[in-house]
Amino acid sequence: MKSETLNGVITYAPNSRKELIDYAVQHKKILVAVNAEKILHATDQSRAIINRNLGYPDGIGAVWALRKKGHKDVVKIPGCELWLDIVKQHYNNKSFYLVGGKQEVIEATVIQLKQEFNGINICNFRDGYIKSEKEEADVIEDIKKHSPDIVFVAMGSPKQELLMERIQKQHQAVYQGLGGSFDVYTGNVKRAPEWWVRNNLEWTYRLINQPSRIKRQIHLVKFFINLILGKY
Template sequence: MIPKTEILNIPITCLPLDEQIMLIGRWAKMRTSKVVCLANVHMIMEAYRSLSFKKILHKADLVTPDGKPLVLMLRKLGVFHQNQVAGMDVFLNLCALAETMGTAVYFLGSTQDILDKMKLKLDREYPILKIAGMKAIPFVAIDEIDKSHNIELIQEINQSGAGIVFVCLGCPKQEIWMSHYQGLIKGVMIGVGAVFSMYAGNTPRAPYWIQLLCLEWLYRFLQEPRRLWHRYQETIPPFIYLAIKQLIVYYKEKFKRENQSLSEKKMLIDINQLDTYPSKIGEILFKQGLLSKENLEKSLQIQKQFPHLKLGEISIQNNFISLPQLKYYLKNQNIKIGEILVDKKIIKLSSLQKALLIQESKKSQKLGEILVETNILSCEQLRMVIVEQYLRRKGLWLNSKESEGIESFLELRPDPLIRSLNSR
């Protein structure tokens, strides 16, 4: 289940940058047809005004908070841990991950001049990255996209072996294009807008201090005032107005919920309903689709011959997974409730330390119970964190196949190979 929060009725993916990169990397390894949209204020307002475009964003697999205003809005809506998932950061991180994974990448759109400049820079910065292809497709009007499929292009991309397809056609055209080809192109399609031009050096990206001040939009405006003046005039003022309206409704409802939940705190909190004992790393990697059954069996056979080697080491040595992926899933395997709470900024580190001190004197009590009793955490927040810990430790985190509700997680029937793995 991928956590999302709606901004003006558009579902925005609420995952930090590194988790979204790992999720895309997993999809890319399996060459799953997915659509990733990098949302800013312009895209949100396009969707607000167009029902058909709104449906496209609802259908997308990830809608990242590319623009800083969306990150600030999410924090006002209680998603305190969310950072900016900007197009250039997604591009650079995925190129680095694809290089370590051996995943091929396809670059689609922009101009041939920009693609040529990108090729030179990519060869220099990512020397072993597999470039499946680069293609500057001819101009096509938005109205023409839905009328037919470019069969030759579909075959070219699919036959190239690309797991990631960066699409640079501009918003909203690239999102419409990706939605039109979803299910046909075997790879993760990511609409990156001006990223190609920035990476090639044609359009400089705003300095980091300007990004921190949320003024990247102003920096871009000063570069292209004639082109962006009308867009900003049509999107920024109405977005601010609509965002304030949404926040007023949100805080009214939050106040009601907090008053209703006061009686809940008197309830006995049973936090032992879920078995949060961590699964084996091989089981986790298998469930995440990073290790095929064949590769898992091969790894286990090697481990029989060399018992001193860990399964993760064997998987890396045989290029089944990359080191960043192993580190990420090892962290999830043994993650603690306190870590999740602090990472998501639900509570402060000082509050966690205070609760841990109380726990030392009351060894029979669980940490979650103490946090609720001391009014640091609500019952609802505790349940949410326990479920997330369970999903992470069992290898089900962000696994869409197992996202039909907590009941399905509790009733999973493991593969026979997994049963043999657990018996070791």
């Protein structure tokens, strides 16, 4: 699978979700979402985290930048959909471990997954409030004990990526950071309606519903100007 460097951020250019999933499973990678904001505001730390792992185009900005580099068939793969694609593709032959969210959210997530994917093997799960080094060590030991094939961690960046890297050193598996995806999956947070998502206007929908995001969205104008000027 080919990749490009966008403002120092190595971003892969999959032509399908299956291609990305198969590559991650084959090489036991940590999947990290890349979007316009992460490219524009890349720091030494964030670049290093993404570049050590498998950065994929989670937002349309990353897709446009990759297409400008010649990857005409690259597809946008939202992280809140990717983890469910992984489950759909592998719930019959892989085991899963889930970390993240509030206790009631992670419990609701597990119940919903078991209802939706009959026979799914969820080894274990826990909330995302890991408050001490001992608690983290206990999580790692429990993951090693259950030896899952795929681990989802929903804690927000860069905390989730750093935790996944520490776990990966002791247990090789596929990992994906999910941010608030458990909340979206269980309906605690509403995602944009399908039309907005399909037309790459999800950011616009969020802005309409949360005008306070305007300061954050203004920065994206700079990203698109840089893209037009060929700075990525």
